[in-house]
Amino acid sequence: ACGAKDTKNGSASEPIDTGLPADTISNEAFKDLFPLQYESFNATKDMSDTKYGGSVPTSKFDQSKEPLLPILFNGYGFALEYNEDRGHVYANEDIEKIARINDKSFGSCLTCKSTAVPQLLKEENMGDKYWGANFRAEVLPAAKEMGHSPIGCSDCHDPQTMELRVTRPSFAKAMESQGIDISNPTKNQMRTYVCAQCHVEYYFEPEKKEVVFPWANGFKPEEMYEYYETVAKDQGFKSDWQHNISGAPMLKAQHPEFETVSTGTHGKNGVSCADCHMPYERSDGKKKVSSHNWTSPLKNIEASCRTCHADKTAEELKNNVESIQDTHKDALDKAEEISVSSHYYVNKMITAKAPAAKIAEAQELVRKAQWFWDIIAAENSTGFHNPQGAMDSLKMSSEYSSEAIILATEELVKLGVNVDELKAEIEKATKAVLAETDNFKKKDHATNTFFPAQQPPAAPAKK
């Protein structure tokens, strides 16, 4: 096989020696040795968009994105500021600026942003204290001191041999929790694993605040939910925040690209993240390198998709993707809309003084419903990574939201609440949020005298 013969430069079978120290964490240290990859990495600075993806900095609250999020994340940092992702090179800049970080945020937040993390985690440095240490006061200064880079070479490569490696311990623990053997990964697997140390769902285990991936029961949304209801609850992790409208104990889902791809058509067929997001490219006219310009593959369909799908034109492939995404986006919008209603119905249950047990039951359903759309919305491919699986989860979300509304309706009508008025008030609040042009203030219109906030003020955002 290709892999067996030594036909390539710097390959695994022909280890290179960069001469760099083992603890190198600065991208610049690699610049002269690997100018092409370095240059390619820096191209993640470029900003351009596709129909649904791309790298132009954009608020998720934009009309064309998910304008209902300030309602849906009300009471949590994600209602304050939440943006589309962009190039790796911006990772540190973006986490420093984001309004979700405050003086109580802790170290864990830096885990997927900086090359210093594996060093900080060493016993001689912060060790396990890293996770819970204060983000602004301790962790970030320490990382800067070390001369860190945003998501750099050392995150995925051994600086001395350039072998692929996984540097975040959470990944191995989580794979093992599901019983997946990762002791002898193939190169093809490594081309996914390096991404799967970050592009995954996670939570902070409550004691040490360590980053944990909830995979023990499997990668599907319902399997991860099951984990949160069992393993995580046993650990004492009950929720990310209390919803400010429904008062429900909520989970926030995060970028489950790895989980979604793995359970989708491409993943099941052994296609790796790097196959699509890092195609070989001729960088300086002579030499080919793996693109290190991670962004939408739709910007380079020729190299990324057409290597495997050569019997289709770039245009046909783009149309295929966009038609999947169009269908997906409509369904997501609808699921979020129903979820919004369910939060308000439960708010009304609270103010109308419905029986506590019924409120708790409805809150449970609202929590569940939101999980099933959020785990899909937080995924960054607008459905492409797994079209059927994503739609299945949205379907379950609509079902749970509706169950909450059904339950609420019964109780509210029993208490003599006027449901038509309730609906009108929901529309009013929603419109107020949409009409507000200052993204930071949108969240403030989600509650009002009809729908009073259910949260004590100033609950700190943790994620």
Add this chain to the structure above:
Amino acid sequence: ACGAKDTKNGSASEPIDTGLPADTISNEAFKDLFPLQYESFNATKDMSDTKYGGSVPTSKFDQSKEPLLPILFNGYGFALEYNEDRGHVYANEDIEKIARINDKSFGSCLTCKSTAVPQLLKEENMGDKYWGANFRAEVLPAAKEMGHSPIGCSDCHDPQTMELRVTRPSFAKAMESQGIDISNPTKNQMRTYVCAQCHVEYYFEPEKKEVVFPWANGFKPEEMYEYYETVAKDQGFKSDWQHNISGAPMLKAQHPEFETVSTGTHGKNGVSCADCHMPYERSDGKKKVSSHNWTSPLKNIEASCRTCHADKTAEELKNNVESIQDTHKDALDKAEEISVSSHYYVNKMITAKAPAAKIAEAQELVRKAQWFWDIIAAENSTGFHNPQGAMDSLKMSSEYSSEAIILATEELVKLGVNVDELKAEIEKATKAVLAETDNFKKKDHATNTFFPAQQPPAAPAKK
């Protein structure tokens, strides 16, 4: 070289002259000329099953299939008898036996079962009177008299040249209603069109009872629904039957294989029905013929799927299909379950004397919800022909069913109805249907004193 050479006997590129009369309709007339295809056609007699498909005669009411159907189609012939499809060779036998046919059924029913139909439709025979003529008294005897075959060579081939042809006029009319140009189809398209004259959604236009395909607005479930709400209603076609539990004016959906494939991954990529269902087979060792043994392609993955997916093993392909189907089947079961509840909720609205306008609104939702799962359940691939599209439709179904239940809940509670009792009664009725072992009697347990029938008895099944 000889790449262009013909390997098959009787191919379209080299027109043949069979010497048969133009109006030949008996399969046996082709037997000696095309023994291989004839033999292959007769292999549709074989009965064997796959995980979800196959050709063993099976009631759709079986526990492993869709046991809730006697409730969901209550008041219609489909609650009486409804079976999985099997080989083409059985088409005439099955339609003669099916309990859905009664003395009032009309000619249209034979349209997709017998080779006599194109002849019967000729002016000199029955002409347009064919559609509405009595099935048992006029049409079937006339077809037998002509020596018809079940779905035979002449349905898809010109008996003199063996060129592919479409013989059912409904197809062309419907394609043209959507503005699709079919004036010069390619052979690749014909390999789908011949199937698309039967494997499609249809209804009987009320005046002449002509078979019409509702495609003017598009092939997606929501586009066909739109058609029924506009064009069909304007024609006077309001519903297939009145539901015996909810009293809603219902639509029955039918085998939309063509519509579903066309809007799915394979269809969008130009894969034809024949590519999967009629793979080339080396029948007598030398000659390659198109398999005329239409059944599940999973029975012959090597020839059908691996022509295109040679980079995967038959085992991998089977797993891919079954994993799509497993996900799909769970979602379908759930959508049907919610739909059942919605019917009963509306029944209760009627007996509790909710306002007529509210009942009508709920009935509208129930009708819509059922359409969106039925058009998927009636499709015979258990989701494979279009995994994302099918799931999308199921999602919409759950949403509409839930809307109906929400509306009903509001009205019922206002009227003081005990919702817990209602739920218990739904469970009781459902269990009674499931417990009945005589398939023909299942439907009788769906209504009872708590849920009285909403239909005048003996409404004849038309489809």
Add this chain to the structure above:
Amino acid sequence: MLEKIKAIDKKLWVFIGLFIGIVFAAASAQALHYTDSADFCATCHPMETAYSSFNDSVHADLTCNQCHAPTDSIVSKYMFKAKAGAHDFYMNTFNVDEIPDVIHAKQATTDVVQENCISCHENTIKTVKHDAKENCIDCHRQVPHGKKNKYKNDEFFKPGEYDISGREDGV
């Protein structure tokens, strides 16, 4: 069963001998070359889809055996050719019933072809670790036979005159 396999094997070896014999008897360099060519391979019906899918690919100027026979040494090439050729010939003549509906590469083919990709494209794959998967065709799935519609020739996509009953133009 075992008996049958043995019998086949024996017959096959006779054929291999025969084939080598014929090839070396014909002896001219031209004959040897001819049996590498697409024209030669395409004389067989079962090779048609392979030929037509290859014929409009960027690799159409190659001979079949630049991919399908070892190119590292003359000896291994002719040993492989003789065995494969004899097998194909035997199947096509005496064992037609066993020819599969869709012909797929055997492991030996996969291995030989892979070596040939590497040997031609050494330069390209030297400039980058071009070894992410086991075989080149795990990514380059369409080289050169992999088009999903490979058995469909142009005739499948030519607008044609077909009788479609009920069509407005009445054709």
